[in-house]
Amino acid sequence: MATATAIELELETAHGAGHDGHDDHGHADHPPTSTGLNSRKMLMWLFLASDCMFFGTLISTYISTRNRSIELGTPPYPNEIFDIPYTSVSAFVLLMSSLTMVLALSAIQRGDNRGLRIWIAATALLGAIFVGGQFFEFTSFAHEGLTLSSNIFGSSFYVLTGFHGAHVTIGVAWLMSLLFVSLRGGLPPEHAADVEIAGLYWHFVDIVWIVIFTLVYLIPYADGPEGAVEAVPEAFLRVLTIGERFLTALPI
Amino acid sequence: MTDHATAHAEMAPHEAAHASNQTYVRIAFILAVITIVEVAIYYLPSVRPILVPALLILSIAKFIMVVGFFMHLKFDHRLYRFMFAAGLVLTLGVYLAALAMFWTSNYAPPLPAA
C-alpha cells in the first residue's frame, strides 16, 4: 500500500500535459487520463494494430506469388530449400522467448528485480539465437543459390522474413536497453509498464512468426502431393465463381 | 486526488486478473505441443488431404493463446481488445479480397514476341 500512495503523490503533479518520456522517469506510470488507461501502452497497441497491416501487406505479397517460381520453372524452389526441422527449432526458440518475456513482466510486478533481470536477459538471448539462426538460414539458402534476385520466391521470402528479423533485432536492442536500465537500478516496480510495453512488442513479433511459420514454411507448395496447397485458394475461387455465375445470370 | 484513486481502482482488477506464472508455463507447454503437432502432421502422409486447414487452425489457436494470455488481452481493457481486433480484421478483410483477385487474374502474360 505504501508504494501505491507514493505513486499517487507523484501523480499529483500532472494533468492534461504530455505523458511521454518527460514524466516517465521519476513521475507516474499511470497519469490520470480520460479512460484511466496508460497512454504509452495505448500507443503500443495502436502501433501493433498498424503493424498488422505492415505484415499483412508483406505476407499477402508473399502469398500472391507463392507458387510462381515453381510454375515458371525458376529454381531454387521453396520445397527443396526449406529445412523444416531447423526452422521448427527456431520457431520454438521464439515461442519460448514469449514465455520468458511474460515471466519478466510478472517478476517486475512482484518487485522481484533479480527475476526481472534473469528473464529479460533470457528473452534477449533467445531472440538473439533466433536472429542468429535466421542469419545462418539465409547464408545456407544463399549458398544453395537462392538470392533476392534469383527468382520471385527469393525476392518475397527474403524481404518478408528479413523484415521480421529486423523487428526481432530491434526487440533485442530494446530488451538489452531495459536490462541495462534495470542493472542501473532504474526499473522499480512502478515502471512495470516499461517492461509491459516492450513485452507487447515482443509477443507481437512472436505471433507474426507463428503466422509466417505456417503460411511460408509448413503449407506445402504447388507440387506437393494431392494438391493440398490448392485447397484454400480453390475454396475461394469456388465462391467467386458462384458469384460470377450469379452476376451473369442477372437479367441486366 | 479522487480521480487518481478511481484511476487506480480501475487498474486494480486488471492487475489481479493477470494470470499466474503457472498458467504462463502451462500455456507455453501447450504452445510447444501444438508446434510439435504442426511439424508432425507436416510429415504424415495420411493427414495431407486436410493438412492446410489443420495447420491454419493450429496456428490460429497459437495466435489466440499468445495474444490472450501473454499479451493479457483476455484480461485487459476492452478498448485494447477493440483496437487490436479492428486492425487485424481490417487487414484480413483487405488482403483476403486482394488475394482473391490475384488468384482469379492471369499474372503471367505471354512474353512479347522477340
Place this chain on the structure above:
Amino acid sequence: MASIAQPRIHAPALPRPKAAPSGLWSWLTTVDHKRIAVLYGVTAFIFFLVGGLEALLIRAQLTRPENNIVDAQRYNELFTMHGTTMIFLVVMPLSVALFNLVVPLQLGARDVAFPRLNGFSYWTFLAGAAILNIPVLFALPEVFIRIAGVAWTNFFGSGLLTTVKTFFDFWPFPWFNGWPFAQYVPDQGWYGYAPLTERLFSGREIDFWALGLQVLGVASMAGAFNFIVTIINLRAPGMTMMRMPIFSWATLITSILIVMAFPAITIALVLLTFDRFGGTMFYRAFSLVDGTLVTAGGDPMLWQHLFWIFGHPEVYILILPAFGLVSEIIPVFSRKPLFGYAVMVYAIAAIAFLGFGVWVHHMFTTGIGPTPTAAFAAATMLIAIPTGVKILNWAATMWGGSLSFTTAMLFAVGLVSQFVIGGLSGVMHAVVPVDTQHNDSYFVVAHFHYVLFGGSIFALLGALYFYWPKVFGKLLDERLGKLHFWLTFLGFNLTFFPMHFLGLAGMPRRYSTYSFESGWWFWNVIATIGALFIAASVLVFLINVLRTAQSKQEVGPNPWDAGTLEWAIPSPPPVYNFRIIPLVTHRDQLWHDKYDRHQEAHGRPDGLADAIVELDQHPERAAVGVAELEAQAEEGSIHLPNPSYYPLLCGIGIFLLAFGLLINNPHFQLGFFGIPIVSGIGFVLLVTSIYGWSFEPAG
C-alpha cells in the same frame, strides 16, 4: 470511459508566471502543440505556393496547342510534383496544423499526449518534404530561366539564350552533373505505376520520390498515433465521446485511417526500393537477361493494389478533416447547433470504414474481372450515402438559421456546393462503363480537383479565417477575405469546370501538348484564365495576412461567439491553454453556459466559460471557490512538458540517412568501407537521439 464522476474543477493549479520563450532556439526545440501548428501551417503554405507555381506552369504550357514552354520531360515532372506536393505537402500538413492547433484546445487539454513525438512528426515531415523538393528547388529556376530565354528570343533574337546555355555548360562544380539535382525531379505521376518506376525505365528521380514519401509516411503515422491517444485519453472531465466537438471526431477517424493505410504504401515503397537496389522483381513481369526478355514472375498489379489500398483511404484522409472543419464553421455562423451530430459522427466513421473497401475502383480498366468490378462498384456507390447524409445535415444546419456570411462561412458553404459537384462526378465513376470512358481523361482531373480543391482547400482556407484570431489574436480583414473567396470561387470554377468538357471531348491526362485539330484550345484558354484568377486570389490572401499582421487590433477569447472549448480561453491562448481544466456537461459547452435558460436551476449562476475567462484575466475578481483554488495552487505549478532538441535531431538524422543514400552515386561518392558516410552519420545521429530521448530527464 468512466470520466463523468470527476470533481467539478480538475487539478486546480495556477502557473508560476513564465517569461514568454522566444527566439529561434525556442522554435527549434518546441513541443508546444500551438507552435507546432504554426510551423506546420507556414511550411504547408510555402509548399502551397510551390505547388501552385507548378500548376501555373502546367496551365501555361496547355494554353495553346503545340506549345513548347516546357518540354515533355519537364511537363511530366511538373504534374508529378504538383500532385505529390499538393497532397502530401499541402493538404495533409495543413490538416495536421489544424489538428495540432484545435484538437487539444477543443478537448480541454494542455497539450497532446506525446508532445515530443509531435515535434518529431513535424521535423520528419520537413525532412521528407526537403528530400522530395531538393530537385525541384534546382529545376524550377532552370525552367524559369528557360522561359525567360524563350521570351527574350521571341522579342530580341537569340543572344541571351546562348548566354544562359553557355552558363550552364560552364557550371563550376565538376562533382555534380551540371545544375545539381535538376535532372532528378520525379516524373512518373503521383501514383508511380510500376513498371515505369523500375530501373529499366527510370533514373534516380524515383529514389527521391520513394524515399521522400517513405519519410513523410513516418511523420504522418507518428502524428496520427499521437492524436488517437490524445483524443481517447486527454479529454476534459465529463467530455464523453459523444460530447466531443465534431472536428475532434474527424481528427480521430482521419488518424485511424492514416495508421491503417500508410503501412500499405510503406511496404509498397520498400518493395520498390528493393526492386531498384536489391535486384528483386516484385513489380517486374519481365527481366532483360543478356538482351532477351524472360518472365520474372513479378506483377505490376501488385503495386496498383498496394498503392490504392493506401491511396483510397488517403483521399479520405484529405477530405475528412475538411468535413470536420466545415461542421465546426457552419453551426457558428448559422447560430444553430450542428444538425444531427450523432449521424454526422457515424457518417464520418462509415466513410472511413467503406474507404478501405473500394480501392479497386481506381483499377477498373486493368481488366480485373467482373466479380471484383461489380463488388467494388457497389461499395463505391455505398459511400455516396454517408457523404450525402453529411451534405444534407449541413444544409439542415443552415435551414432556418440566422446566417452571417463571413469569409469562413463563405468558404464552408463553398465546400458544400463544390463538393456536391465533385461528389456527383465521383458517383459517375462508380459506374464501370462510364469510368472506362473517363479513365485517364481530363474528366477525372476535373473530378478530383472538385473534391480536393473545392473540398479540402476551400475548407482549409475557411478554417484559416476562422481560427486566425485564435492563433494570432487578430481577425483577418473581412473585405479582403470576401474578395479572396470570390476570386477563388470564380477562378476555381473557370479552371476546373471546362475540364469536364475537355475530358468528355477526349483530352487525355498527362500529355504535354495537343494538336490544333483537337478542338480543345478554347476550354484550355478558359482554364488558364481561371488559374490566373486563383493566383490573384492567393495574392489577395497574402496581402490580407500582411495587413492583419500590421494592424493593432486585439480580439477577445470568442470573436465568433462559437460554442466549443477552444473559444473559452484568451486569443492567442496562454502556453498552458487552460488555467483550470474545465468540466464538460454538454456538447457546445460555451453555448450551453451562455444561452441555456435552465442554468440557474442547476445551481450554476455563472457560465463556466465566463468563469474560465474571468479567472484568466482577473483572478482576483473571479467568483466561486477561487480563493480555495489559489491556496491550493501555491503548492505547485501547471506541469508542462519541457522543450527538447531530440525531435529535431531525430529529424536531421532521418534526413541525412535518406539523403546520404540519394547522393551516393559515382559523381558524389563519400564512402568508407562501403558505408556511405552521410547516411552513416544520419543513422548514428538517429539512434543516439532515440536513446537520448528515452533517457531525457523529467521536465
